[in-house]
Amino acid sequence: MTNIRNVLKVRNIPENLVPLQGVKGIARDPDTGYTYKYESEIDIERKKKFAKMNSNRKQNKFTNTNMDEIDYICQSLTNAQIGYLMILQCYIDYGGKLIHSQKDKTPLKTGDFLKILGLEDKRQTFYDFKDKCLDKGILIYTTEEETYSINKNYIFKGAFKGMGVVSVVTKDIKEGLKGNKPEELAMVFKLQEFVNMRTMALVKNPNETDLNKLEFMKQKDLAAALGVSAAYLSRQLYQIEINGEYVVAKIKVGKEPTKFMLNPNIFFRGDYAKVQVTIAVDVAPFFKVRKKN
Structure with missing residues (x-):
């Protein structure tokens, strides 16, 4: 970590203005009348980490769960089916459609679901899960496009307002x-x-x-x-x-x-x-x- 005395020397700031760690604000030099904006080394380090995290934001893909609807999902599905839904939420686009990836926006088909969920040898388990989700409105099937989507009232991708959301x-x-x-x-x-x-x-x-x-x-x-x-x-x-x-x-x-x-x-x-x-x-x-x- 940078030595605070060297920083003060380079900036020509009197050492008597060194703040306590964790403190930031404005200081006035009683001899010259000049004011200085200062930050502790802790705050400076946090800013650096914040900038790094923010620059990598696009590399981290998120989906959001409406906290107010968690009870409904849990009451509608078995524990295993909740787990399958949690896995599928990683494959939605901004409209809720289930796709291979953001680079390959081809809609998921039955074979893809079976592979992703590890149910290739348990096809009936998948069909039970799919039918229950459709019946409860958690999944939506669009006949014209032959695509499946997760209902955006429950889980979605993109911006949101308010506090009732957990992102993953x-x-x-x-x-x-x-x-x-x-x-x-x-x-x-x-x-x-x-x-x-x-x-x-x-x-x-x-x-x-x-x-x-x-x-x-x-x-x-x-x-x-x-x-x-x-x-x-x-x-x-x-x-x-x-x-x-x-x-x-x-x-x-x-x-x-x-x-x-x-x-x-x-x-x-x-x-x-x-x-x-x-x-x-x-x-x-x-x-x-x-x-x-």
């Missing part, structure tokens, strides 16, 4: 398909309903902006929300890995109850680049999977 980095969910069962991805999908915008903590009041008023989910709350036992959480949920990182972090401080957090490198609320700098950079060590030697 699609390349990571695609990666998650390789190492996790659809039922496990379903648990992660359900957790999106409880993500706080400012902290990525799992709470009962996810839209609360006053951090002193957050109602953190306890393990029993998570188990009840997911419809599983606490033992199952320990065996399955906390062990889910995607792209070399755990999806859920358990944070224990002193005598406080354990708090839970969703990985902001994979899921986020609001602006991706900002979340990476203000949250993800600081909590990254909690999610890294240590490989055994």
Whole structure:
């Protein structure tokens, strides 16, 4: 990190104006009357990271889930079917149509779905999933074009207004398909309903902006929300890995109850680049999977 004294010397700023770390603002030199705008080294480093994340934004593709509709999806589909839907959301275009990729906009056909979902030997499982989604209005079939789309009321790609949306980095969910069962991805999908915008903590009041008023989910709350036992959480949920990182972090401080957090490198609320700098950079060590030697 750049030595602050050298910076001051180059800028011809008196050392008595050096701010405390984490502080920024305007200072006045009592001898000359000149004013200076200053930033701490911490703030300067964060700005650099923000700029880097923002420049890479186009490389990160996102899809968005309407938090208000998560309950409807979960009530309409089985856990495995929720997992399949979560995988398919990585293949939508800005109109909701299911396509191969942003470069290859050819609509997905039955054979493509079977391959993507790993159901080539379980065709009936796919048809049951497809029919249930169509019946519940989660999937839409356009006869004229012979294409399938995900209903944009539930999951969509592109800009949005308001706070009730959780976004996901699609390349990571695609990666998650390789190492996790659809039922496990379903648990992660359900957790999106409880993500706080400012902290990525799992709470009962996810839209609360006053951090002193957050109602953190306890393990029993998570188990009840997911419809599983606490033992199952320990065996399955906390062990889910995607792209070399755990999806859920358990944070224990002193005598406080354990708090839970969703990985902001994979899921986020609001602006991706900002979340990476203000949250993800600081909590990254909690999610890294240590490989055994």
